[in-house]
Amino acid sequence: MAENDKPKFDLPWATLLPLIAAFAGIIAQYKPLVSSRPTVPSEKSVPVIAEQDVDARLWQDPIAVAQKQKSSLTADILAGRIPSKGAERHDIGTLVKLLQERACDYSKHVLLLAVMLDAGPYSEQGELRLRARQAVLEGLSESGFAPMDGEHIGYVTTPWPIQAKNVSVAESVENSSLLLPWEECEAIDDPERVFPRGTERVIVLWLPATHFSPGPLSSFAALIEVLAKDIRDRINVKLIGPANSTGLQNMIREVRVDQKKVSLDMQKELNGV
Secondary structure: OOHHHOOOOOOOHHHHHHHHHHHHHHHHHOOOOOOOOOOOOOOOOOOOOOOOOEEOOOOOOHHHHHHHHHHHHHHHHHOOOOOHHHHHHHEHHHHHHHHHHHHHHOOOOEEEEEEEEOOOOOHHHHHHHHHHHHHHHHHHHHOOEEEOOOOEEEEEEEEEOOOOOOOOOOOOOOOEEEEEEEEEEEEOOOOOOOOOOOOOEEEEEEEEHHHHOOOHHHHHHHHHHHHOOOOOOOEEEEEEOOOOHHHHHHHHHHHHOOHHHOOHHHHHHOOOO
């Protein structure tokens, strides 16, 4: 009697069979979507002249983030994850090309604004770099300029010291590589209402001051000679610095004591700076 009392589990086959048949028909007739458009050959990559490809918010240290990105890129190249050509866009020649393009597009309306920073490793030096960058960008904002990319900066490297023509560079600095973070700002107002008047683009160049000692003026002139090659008369160059009193003393000593080193070419590069 107990076995007869168990509930029976009956499926509603009359309802399920039509649904199963319909579902099977859908599966049998399904075909993947194939586009009738002709295939397009892969596009060639466009060479990048100079790129702001380093993550750097407006409150970050430009030298620290550029150094970190450079180390990461070098590690990827050595490990074979990135071809060695990946470092070419960070050569100083790319920034030279960018300046030449801007000078052609905005003749006599481009400002190269160099800012000397204390590149020391200590936290207080990093804090000073943060404050300096914020002050410079806020000053440019008051003058009618805004960063073209507020979340990224670029950087280039060059052998250092630069042996420019007839320009004496710091003899005590051994041959090394100079890291130059940079970022571009554009006029957000009528160029006739910004300051300096008529300026349409500003290239801000962050300079590690230690690389410009003990001859900051001659070293800076050598750098300008490379960056502004053939276009020095088309762009304005300004320098905010030195970074500390030692740099100022070196500048005064360089002009007063080493007047023989102040060549005509150096005077040309520093004209109006």
